Amino acid sequence: MPAVKNKQILLASRPVGEPSPANFKSAESELREPGEGEILLKTLWLSLDPYMRGRMSAAKSYAKPVEPGEMMVGGTVSEVAASKHKDYKPGDVVLSYDGWQQYALSKGMGLRKLDPKQAPVQTALGVLGMPGMTAYTGLLAIGQPKAKETVVVAAAAGPVGSVVGQIAKIKGARAVGIAGGKDKCDYIVKELGFDAAIDHRAPDMAAKLKEACPNGIDVYFENVGGAVWDAVFSLLNDFARIPVCGIVAHYNDTTLPSGPDRTPMLMGAILRKRLTMRGFIVWDFAAQEKDFQRDVGQWLREGKIKYREDVVEGLEKAPEAFIGMLKGKNFGKLLVRVAS
C-alpha cells in the first residue's frame, strides 16, 4: 500500500474567549506506510466534546494543552486500513484517540476493538463511551441518588446529561433536565422520560426550576455553571451532592464576573447545608469501566436508555461544529463522520 494523503486540523492560535474558525487551520501531509508491528487507521468518526476547549488553553489542567501548530486531540472510531500487527486485520474497527485527522499510524497501544454487532460502532464515543461513563460514574459514585430524591442536570439533551437523567430514573429518582429550547425540552421529557424540563433561555428559568423541584434538589450534576448554577444553588437540600463535571458556561470566560465575591456565600452554604462538591474526570473512575459497560449495555438493550446523535459530514466541518457545540447548537452527541 502506498503512502496516504492525510488531512489534519491543527490549533492555529489559542482563542481568547469564544473560539473562532481562525483558531483552527488545515494541514495536509503524507503518511508513510505502516512498519512492522504497526497499523494504519482510517478515521470513521471523530468525537467533539466540551473538554477540548480546555485543551486549547494554556492553563494548567489535568491534561497537557495542545500547542499552537499541533493537531487537535480527540476520540475516534477508526477502521484498520492496513496492518503489520498480528492482532489487527484490515476491516477491524477500533476505538482510538487519533485526533482531528483522516488517518493515523498506531502500534496498537490503547486501542479497543469494537463489535458492530453489539452496537453501532460510534456509540463507543457516546452513550457507551466517555460521555456515557462520565454520566454513570459521576452520578452513581458521587451523586448517589436515592429513590424519590430529585436529580437535576443541565445540557440534558446532550450525551452526558441525557444519560444522567435516564440513570436517575432507573434508580427511582425524580429527574429534572435543563436544556436550550422547546425541541430539546420536549425530547428529554417525551423521549427520555425525564419528569420535567426547563428551558434555560426562559427569562423566568429560576422560578420554573423551583416549580419543577417542589422538594428541593438532592443531586445536581454540574456541567455548565453560570446562571444554571445560580438557579440551582438556593434550591439545594441539606446533604445535597454535587458532582462537578464541567462548567461549560465559563470555558470562554476571559475575566471573572463582576462582584460581589460570592465565594463566602458558597462556603457558607457548603457548611450549613453540609453539601458535598466533588470534581472528577471520567478516568478517575477507570476501575468502574466494566461495571459501566455491563450496566449501560444492558439498559440500552432493554430500551431503558436512549440516545441521539448529531452528525456532521466531513473533517473540515469539525471547527464550526465544535464552536457551535460550545453555544449549545448541537442536539445529541456531536460526531463528525470523517469517512465511511
Add this chain to the structure above:
Amino acid sequence: MPAVKNKQILLASRPVGEPSPANFKSAESELREPGEGEILLKTLWLSLDPYMRGRMSAAKSYAKPVEPGEMMVGGTVSEVAASKHKDYKPGDVVLSYDGWQQYALSKGMGLRKLDPKQAPVQTALGVLGMPGMTAYTGLLAIGQPKAKETVVVAAAAGPVGSVVGQIAKIKGARAVGIAGGKDKCDYIVKELGFDAAIDHRAPDMAAKLKEACPNGIDVYFENVGGAVWDAVFSLLNDFARIPVCGIVAHYNDTTLPSGPDRTPMLMGAILRKRLTMRGFIVWDFAAQEKDFQRDVGQWLREGKIKYREDVVEGLEKAPEAFIGMLKGKNFGKLLVRVAS
C-alpha cells in the same frame, strides 16, 4: 430544698456584624424545686464555641436561632444539686446542654454522666467533647489523611484545630498549623508537635504557607475562611479533600466582599483538581461517637494528644469572653467556670 436564684444571660438583640456587650443582658429568676423525676443541675462549666455566633443570627441554619429575649444556648458540665430522679444523686457530674445560666431543671433526657477519675470533667466540653469529635470525624471521615500527605488547619491552637493537627501526626501526615501570634505558633510546634506553624497576622502569610507546604496541600480542614482560604487555595493538590467545618472569619460579615465574583474560579479548581469539599457538623457523625471516645481517650492517656484550656471565672464574663474568642483572643479551649 428551697427554690434557687438563677442568673441567666440572654440574647438582648441580634448583632449586626461583630457582637458587642449590648447584644447580651443578664436576668435573674427563681427556679422552682425539682418535681418527681426531675433533677436540679448546678452549672460548673459553660463551653463557649464559635457556632454560637450562628445562633445569634436569624439566618436559616442547621439549628434554630436563639430569639432576642431568650437565653443563650451552650454545652455545660453540671453537678446534680438535688434529685428526684432514680438514676441521679446529688454530687453526680453530667454533660448537659443547659446554656448560659447557673442552674437548670432536667428530666435526665440527653444527659451523660461523667467520671472525674477518667479525665477532668470539663474535657467533655473540649478534647473529649464536641470540639474534639468535630476534629476527629471531619479529619478522618472527610479529610482521610494518608501518611506523608500534608494537612493544614487554621485556628490551630484552638480546641478543634489542635486535635486536627495532632491526629494528622498520629496518621503519619505532615501537620501545618495557622494561628494568631508567636505564642500560639510556638505552642503548636513545640508542645503539640506540628511540623510547622504560620502566623496569620504576618503580612507574608501566603508565602510562608507555601514554604511550609513544599509538596502542596492534600487536606485542608476549613474552619476560618477569609484570607487563610485564599492562601490555601492555590496550594491545593489534585484530589485534595476539604472538610468545611466553619468559616469564622465570615461570621460577622454583613455584606459579601467586593468583586470580582470568584465562584467560577472555585468551581474551576474543584473540577480541574478534582477537589472534594464537604460541609459537616459533628452530629452528622453521631454514629462515630464510640470510636471517637475510644481513640481520643487512648491517645490522651498515651500523651499523643495534648490540650490546653483558657478559663474565665464567672458567668457574667461569658459575653466578653465570647466576643474575644471571635477575634482569636482565647488560647486553648474557652471555658467559663460558673461554679465550683
